[in-house]
Amino acid sequence: MLRFLIADDEKYVRDSIRDVIEGAFKELKEQFEISEARNGREAIEISERLRPDIIIIDIKMPGIDGLKAIQEIKNFLPHAYFIILTAYDYFDFAVEAVRNNVREYILKPFDRAELREKIREAVEYVQSEKEKRKREIENEEKIYNLIPVMENELSYSIVNDMLEVIDVEMYMEYLNMDFKNTFCMVVRLKEEDDNDGPVYFSERLKTQIGEHIKVFLNQRYKAIGSYRFTKDLIYFIQMSLHKDADETKLNVINLALDVKREVKRFFGVPIRIGLGKCYDGIHQMHESYQEACKALEYSLDDTGVVYYQDIEHLIAHDQFLNDKFKNGYGEKFALFKAVEQYITDNLKEDINLKDTAAKFNLSPYYFSRTFKKVFGYNFSDYLNLIRINKAKELLKDDSLSIKEICYLVGYSDPNYFSKVFKKYEGVTPTEYREKLR
Known part of the structure; x- marks a missing residue:
């Protein structure tokens, strides 16, 4: 759809230009529409509302003149195609307008054939620019859709140390x-x-x-x-x-x-x-x-x-321990048996991996990884197992309440203690005690 705007304070001029446009593009009548403005102010308002592609505008109009109107319209319609109309007296203004990227100008009284030709040129130019912008948008959309793929491929190549299999410079250029x-x-x-x-x-x-x-x-x-x-x-x-x-x-x-x-x-x-x-x-x-x-x-x-x-520094320390225990599994086992004894002796306390590792001068990472290798359980599971096994022993003593046993084995919440106990034993502490009777 092509939109024309004719801006002239004289109605017969507007009618003549409309007649030229409709005559020149009879075969395209369904594909264009024509609006009219009587002065510069109306031209600006209509342009803002209807966004015409081609604007044919007189320079000399009451109120806001044609040149001022063009300057305003170009602020929100930078791609509009302007054809200005002027009498000989305003030729200098027309030249100035051309310098300001107005595409064509026609002297009044205008020749219909010349106007028809200039309008045809305007239509061809506008359609060409629209097609060009459409292709640019399509290309931008393709690149936009391609960017996440390129990001993923480049990241994957970095992660796997395989930069040599891609065109690194191209990826960097596209990803900026x-x-x-x-x-x-x-x-x-x-x-x-x-x-x-x-x-x-x-x-x-x-x-x-x-x-x-x-x-x-x-x-x-x-x-x-x-x-x-x-x-x-x-x-x-x-x-x-x-x-x-x-x-x-x-x-x-x-x-x-x-x-x-x-x-x-x-x-x-x-x-x-x-x-x-x-x-x-x-x-x-x-x-x-x-x-x-x-x-x-x-x-x-x-x-x-x-x-x-x-x-x-922790990594270096862990590597030192790895080297130290490389050919001495017994030494490593002895260290972690000491850890086990520490846990058993301090069940009532708030025991956690980080503090326990620090007590034995080990990094949390090395402690966690090696603990699982030695005992076959991660630290939290092993801690719970020891606590639950101790609780099972204490449950044999009917003089101790479930709540007391909960605190004695290091849990601060009886409900949580019951939940953990059931996770490992399949029954609650109360049900377990009942089975012992």
Whole structure:
């Protein structure tokens, strides 16, 4: 649909131009419409409402003249095609209008054949520009749809250290990233629950959270992500350049904490985040990714956010212990038997993995991983087993109430104690005691 606007204070001029347009485009009558304005003010109002493609406008009109009207209309219709009408006395104004990107001008009184030809040229130009803009929009849409695919492919290539199989420069150009001062953030949506086992999230929810985080990150920095075909949510984030390393580190950690709060606020989901160090260049991103994964394994504190640089010394210490116990399993077993004895002797206390690991000069990550290798259970399960076994012994003594036994084995809530007991024994403490009679 082509829209024309004829703006002239003389009705016979408007009628003549309308007649020329309708005569020139009889075969297209269903595909165009013509509006009329008697002055500059009406031209502006009608243009704002109907958004014409081609505007034929007289320069000399009462009130707002044609040139002023053109300037106003161009503010909201930058692609409109203007043909101005002028008498010889206003030729200089017409030249000025042409300088201001008005496409054509016609001198009054106009020749119908000349006007018809100029209108045909205008129609061809407008249709050509519309088709061009349509193709541009289609291409932009294709690129927009392709961007997430490219992000995922580039991220996947970084994660798997396979950059050589793709055209890295092309991907970086399309994604508008040079990977200067860039780090990896790995977000884990599976939380270990000490009481009821691991919690898993649906793939749909994972994708929704992944998209939300990416939008959140891109509000501040350039970032790409991969979360559809990976276990964790993986992002590569290009920070603003900072000369001070401590400032960069602080910004990275604060960003991760903001992401954690945002996910909790919007989805009600607790997450853990591992952060690699910042590097210059895409070929070092795999290293940052590996660091983020390793940091994630150490995120056992309350914040759930760990920056690799902060746990490098723990990693070195754990490696030292691995080397120390490499050929001495008995020594490692003896250490963890001491841990077991500590748990048994302190059942009434508030025992947790982090504090227990610190007591034996071990990192929480090394302690958790090695504990499971030695005993075959994770720390929380093993702690519950010892407590429940102790409770079973105490339940034989009828002089002790269920509540007293609950406190004696380290539980502060009798209802929770009953729930855990039933999980491991299949019956409540009361039912278990009844069976003993």
